[in-house]
Amino acid sequence: MSSERVNPPGLSPPAGFTHAVVARGSRVVFLAGQTALDGEGKVVGESLPEQFERALANLLAALTAAGGTAADLARVTVYATDVAAYRAHAPELGRVWRRLAGRDYPAMAVVGVVRLWDEEALVELDGFAVLP
Secondary structure, eight states: OEEEEEOOTTSOOOSSSBSEEEEEOSEEEEEEEEOSBOTTSOBOOSSHHHHHHHHHHHHHHHHHHTTOOGGGEEEEEEEESOHHHHHHTHHHHHHHHHHHHOSOOOEEEEEEOSOOSSTTOOEEEEEEEEEO
């Protein structure tokens, strides 16, 4: 994918996301919501950062299996059961993101939800990628 990250000067400076991503490619991959499920379908990790890391790893594993890389991500939505906790852990979550996915951030949003499909899940990530 070739992409251009767009962060207009009139908007607040982005931290951990990009305001807009212009993507050019030949295939779009839609990624289902991923929580901190292990290979046996059990939620792992007690803390939000632990679950975020597993959910992101799961999202990237699905993308890799489809032939993409983290750099191909155009959009990611984070669903959190506790947005205040997400904000409090933002620096740590950012370090996890950079370690697993790099510094080319996609367009992103964080949405507060009452609960997720698996009651133990604290966070879920979905998104789409544009592959060359």
